[in-house]
Amino acid sequence: MTAADPGTIDLSVVLYHPDGRVLAEALASIAAAAAVLRAATGWDTVLWLVDNAESRGAESRGAESGGAGTGEETRLRGIMAESGIAAAMPVTLLSGHGNVGYGAGHNRAIRQGRGAFHLVLNHDILLDPQALLEGFHFMKSSPGVVLLSPRVSNAAGEQEFICKRTPTLLDLALRGFAPGFLKRRFAARLARYEMRDLTGEEPVHGIEHAGGAFMLFRRDALEALGGFDERFFLYFEDFDLSKRAAALGTVAYVPAVRIVHYGGKAAGKGWLHIRLFAASALRYFAKHGWRLA
Secondary structure, eight states: OOOOEEEEEEEEEEESSOOHHHHHHHHHHHHHHHHHHHHHHOOEEEEEEEEOSSOOSOOOOSTTOOSOOOHHHHHHHHHHHHHTHHHHSOEEEEOSSOOOOHHHHHHHHHTTOOEEEEEEEOTTEEEOTTHHHHHHHHHHHOTTEEEEEEEEEOTTSOEEOOOBOOOOHHHHHHHHHOOHHHHHHTHHHHHHHTTTTOOSSSOEEOOSBOOTTEEEEEHHHHHHHTSSOTTOOSSSHHHHHHHHHHHHSEEEEEEEEEEEEOOOOGGGSOHHHHHHHHHHHHHHHHHHOOOOO
């Protein structure tokens, strides 16, 4: 365990052949939010980009490190240059380790970071310019909160609900794979599971499961938890980590922290993602207890 830097927030983003336009916009939004944070508080942001693309060779470090690298690494460096992110903050690109999974990718950055807070972020997130500052103020004023989850909108401006109540197998089957008429029949049940009551402007404490698109942790709590459980390759690593975090302190939904999410659901991404989703769901229930209906 390293001593935390009290004036720094680490931010990690795991990449796997990302859309270049979306990533460039995301990085630009990180730079803008970091500038607002720095101007208001003097705190710095350090960015860790973790490239999970299949590749060979030693890890690369630093936004300007030498060497030809792989084609994907070269592409990512071009996107970084386009976004201007390296001029805004220290950036480290970790690559060469292959596709180790979402949680394991973030763990590579978590283990090297030293900031008092660590933000786990998807590559397809646009931060509101005030997002880091609002998150910082909330965490500083709420010492019992170990994990913060934001208000999320999609590209059309509609609210998304990434916080969830503890799922059952039926909830997951209905939400992910049921036809429309069946979802309508169980609309009230799904609304409860998806926490669609989180529409107010006040923070809500006691969240059971936070989504992995944006997870702002206290470093000491994240280190005590050991980061993500790397047995979850993709899906449910966020549910597992936030459930364990809830046993350590408070998980809070803070609507003043706002982001836009361009991501999609597993059921719309093909059979590989459906198989990964199902395998991780079974692992989650095996670890935390089975709930059928």
